[in-house]
Amino acid sequence: MPSFKCKNIGMDCPFETSAPTEAELEQKIADHARSVHNIKTLDKDMWMKIKKTIK
Numbered sequence: 618m619p620s621f622k623c624k625n626i627g628m629d630c631p632f633e634t635s636a637p638t639e640a641e642l643e644q645k646i647a648d649h650a651r652s653v654h655n656i657k658t659l660d661k662d663m664w665m666k667i668k669k670t671i672k
Contacts, residue, residue, distance in 0.1 A: 621646055625670035626663075628654070642671065 619642045623630035632649055636642040646667060650656040659667070 619671050621667065621671050623649075626666050630654070639671065643667075 618635045618637060619639045620633065620635035621642060623632040630653070632653065634642065634645045634649070636645055643664075647659060650659055656663075
């Protein structure tokens with residue numbers, strides 16, 4: 618199951634999540650970025666950084 622941690626991209630944030638598919642995980646990450654970090658849209662460079670840390 619793919620998982621993600623905010624701290625793995627250098628954020629000072631304890632957020633960790635996982636999902637059955639990478640698409641569902643990406644949605645959870647985008648929702649978290651919007652609601653907690655006030656990042657309305659994750660740009661291509663940020664997605665590349667995120668995807669490198671998904672396990």
